[in-house]
Amino acid sequence: MSAITEIRFLTEFQQLHNVSSAIASFERDHPHVRIIVEQAADHYESLRAFNSDEAPDIIESGGWSLFNRPGMFVDLLPYVKEVPGLQEDLIPGIMRVACKDGNLPGLPVDVSVPLMIYDKEKFDQAGLPYPTEDWTWDDMMALAEKLTIRNEQGVARQFGYGNGVDIEFFEPFIMRNGGRLISLDGTARGHVDQQAAIEAFKKLIDAYRVHQVIRKPDEPSEAGDLHEGFAIIFGFTWFIGGCIEHGLSGRFGVVGLPNMPGGQQGNMIYMGAAGVTSKSPNPHLAWEFLHHYVLQRPDSFRSRSTRTLPITRSLAEQSGMTEHPLWSRYIQELDHVQISGFYINEKWNASRQLINEDINRMILEGADVAQTIKSWTRFA
């Protein structure tokens, strides 16, 4: 009887359904392998586990910062190339963001992009046509104004547009206006302080202050949750997945982000990854499990409770996502994703909430947009 080989899998996620299911099928086919799951509360705990004498074989993280650390993970591209057809199957947009210096430190997981989700019932009630792919930001504001309904005291029971206050959610509109927050080599100066970024940002702030179609931070509201009282929603896959799970998919339609004056296509992408650590004594076996877990289980995306996107075209097809009226648009969007500032510059990433405090000041206090965002050059 041969010895059992253990592969230790450290994850920062709390939903373990997918990994448990992958372990069951993998161990069935590999009776001499045991996958041990451990959890870490955040990237810091994962890093400490890696630096300890008992480093895990695989680390699955909800963000990308660990995968920017030189030497922490093995390059998976040689393994990818061993699997016939896999490299061509990986969706290029995702790989554009995931590969750095010609290396692939982890297989992306928890992949999500935002699109515009519109509530068809609210459009119908207002007698407005549904938005189409050629719509512009100004078109969206005009619609959102008509779809914002306030009572005599000015309290909204319906907002035209729903979006959170976060620099990361604002960035796609800057990309689409032909600008960037951070250059690919990590500098903000010469990018965030340029006209394309400033112009897009002014439009976003105007949505709060001039058009008054978005709920301001802490503004009294009778609109309820995002799926209840908002006509157009900047919605990630997690949101639309929740709507589908709760049987609300018929109520919503999905369309691309509005076109900005800069006329560029572009969008952000969130993703974490699972990678084989450089301390793993069994990197090939660890890769085999990862391959099975991330790339060989279309059922995990076929499930009604899925919230994220697959990373290969074949998974998208086998899971039925490419045929689904909502999911198919999200899959298409993967062709347009670009690398956001938070992937590129850790100082920028760490300053996220200081930047968000500034955005709050622009929205609530009318702080000058151009001056404020120019001052962000200090964060990168």
Place this chain on the structure above:
Amino acid sequence: MGIHELDGDAMQTGRRESVDEQHGRMLAERARQGDTEAFGELIEQHRHRVKGWAQQITGDPHMADDIVQDALIRAFLHIGTLQDSSRFLSWLHRIVQNQANMRMRRGGPYRKERPFAAFRPAESDSSHVEWSDLDSVLFHLTRSASKAASGDDDPAEHLMRKEMYETIHALLHCLSKKERGIFEAYFFRQLSPDEIASMYQMTTGSIYTYIHRSRQKLRNEQVRASLGLLPEKGGIAMVKRKQLELPGWPLHASASISLIDRIGHMLAAIGDPRETAELMGLSGFAFRMQISDKTTFADGVYMFDWRTSVQQLLQQLGYDSTMLCGQLSDTPVPLLGAVERFPVVLPIEEAVIPFIRKYIDLGKPVLYFDTSASRPYVHEWSLIYGYDDEEKAVHLTDVLKPSGKILTYEDIANNPVRFLVAIDGKGPSSASAAPRLTGTVHMRKRRSDEAVQAIRFAIAYSKNRWGYRPMTTYLSYTTGLAAYDRWMEHLRGGPDKPPNRYGLGQLAAVYANTRGHAAQYLRTVPFEGEAMRLTLLASEAYEQAAEALAELSAAVPFVRAAAVLSAEQCEAYAQILEQAQTFEAAAIEYLEKAIHHFEKEQ
């Protein structure tokens, strides 16, 4: 080797050198525009070269060290005047040459302190501020109020000013208490030297001297901190070591909320021992419970506004404090929800170690957030009680190491979360600063007021479902009595979302301990009559909640384990939590009634 030879070398070595040059130019440009990190990197690149130049000119390695330091400080202060960033090396060489000539003449104009803002060119716009130049900033801060107001509409300047205030505050530890008071009065409160002189009963001339000296000290401190330079020779920064003798800290005195535990030990070390239950009660930690909405991770225990909570508690106890606070950017930080708005700081020893030296030299241990706590802990608050310049190491406490441990200066500088607090002394306005004479009417009244405040906090906290809300959207926590519901929900999540085992162990241990302290604290409050009877009933209910949580803690001890709990175990634990919640809800009801009676009796 001269600067021209250097340029020649670069040309001969081809493409590699060109890339370096390009990088250097980029750094110089960033530094010129006020980026201190870029300046630091440039200096790291050229430090040896600068030393070489200085040594070649003077032939004296010791004098060369001094020249390097002077030259780098001058370069830092004047980088904004560099016209062509591609000429950085030539420019730096010229500064070294000038400094060396000056040293060798043993005199020159710079032996004397320059008048205020004299570094700034005469033709410069007086409204323009060089934010990397402390002189320029201080000049700006002292402009007349009307002029300053004209800049208030500029948010960029507003932010820069705010950051610079924070930076200056962080550097103020290099000043004596009196220097600091005068400095703040002049630069921050904008009082005139005459007004300050009358406040301190000093002559106006001596106020000028104080301001001048403080400014000089601060500027040196800022430059040293920014550049990572070695401490100045002589004075307090002389290479030395000191280790404080911490008083004993028996197990019965300790609290599982290590922040309060360490503050208690810190107070004992400066001769002001307090009952841990009192600190737990006054700070509100005896009554807090916060559970992550994700799973039974224990990070909720640490989620609160650290800066405000620590400062307020120490103030309430009658102490002024100083803190250093920041996060590093190139490494993941733990507890993002708590540190998300800390400014990004550089991993420079000189930005932290002088702070530690200063307070240890004063006989005061320093509260320190240690991200290398022994397992099963990940991070805890500790006390730094000694330093050794020769070993470049500090001595500090660790929950699991009774004899303490050692971290290097590098470890301290590289801690991804920088949070250090030191006690300055008794605050002037706090009632708590009065001697704690038990039994006096005044004392009893004060303790009674404190108890009312603590109990009101406990009641409000128990009902506030969303007590602390980080700005990071994917982090959320449930607080108060509702936290029990969230905790039970995690236990009943089924195999797809099992509870995190080691987090569960820590939560049970921490909250069993806090409820025990709640019970103990409530027994000591100086109420009378029905209010006291009801408070004692609340204490008893907290005691029962603590017992239930201790039962859970015994079943799931806090160890680093990845074991998966069975559905039966999870259900049994959830039922224990139901009991604890019932007891705690009863305690809150008693407290509400107690406060009602107390107010009626008053």
